[in-house]
Amino acid sequence: MAHVMPDLFKIDVTGHAVSDARTEMVARGKVVTTDEPIERGGTDLFATPLETMLSSLLGCTNVIANYVAGLLKMDVRGMEFDVCGHFDTRGVFGKAEIGTPFPVIELTVTLDTNADDAQIAKLAEIVGQKCPVSVLLRRAGCEIQENWVRK
Structure with a gap:
């Protein structure tokens, strides 16, 4: 039986600052921690x-791609992902007003599938x-440059 999702539901996350660079959050009882490299005042742990935001794009792409592949009756045996966000730091450091901190995000999805190029x-x-x-x-103004390829 398929899981039925409500039209709208809340996603709650709480958190606290461990240090100036490290934050611990809790989502559904699961701890999520972010940090910064040593050169930016973190512990690099x-x-x-x-990076977590870009990782969320990969995780979401995986979930939705598998769901959609099922709807399309595509045989997808596996997926691999690469993402590269081009981060414009000028807005953070007050050097310029920018439209988006990530003007370009490159996303590559490599599928283990026998689907043809049109299906992909x-x-x-x-x-x-x-x-x-x-x-x-x-x-938010990000240009996501996608490349979906067969393994």
Whole structure:
């Protein structure tokens, strides 16, 4: 039986500052910690908040791509992801007013599938429209340059 999602539900996360650079959050009883590299005052023990944000794009892409592949009756045996965010620091450091801190995000999805190029293109198109993280980033002005390829 398929899981039925409500039209709207809350996602609650709490957190506290461990230091100037380290934050511990709790989501559904799971601890999520972010940190900064040593040169930025952190301990370098955890991913940075921005790395975590980019990781969220990969995790969301995985979930939504598998869901959409099922709807399209595509056989996807596995996926690998690479993401590179081009971070414009000028806004953070007051050097310039910028539209978005990530003007470009490069996303590569490598599929283990026997689907053809047209099916993969359709999957990528629908995922781009449905993945909440992707939608948020695009609406914030990020250009997501996607490359979906067969393994």
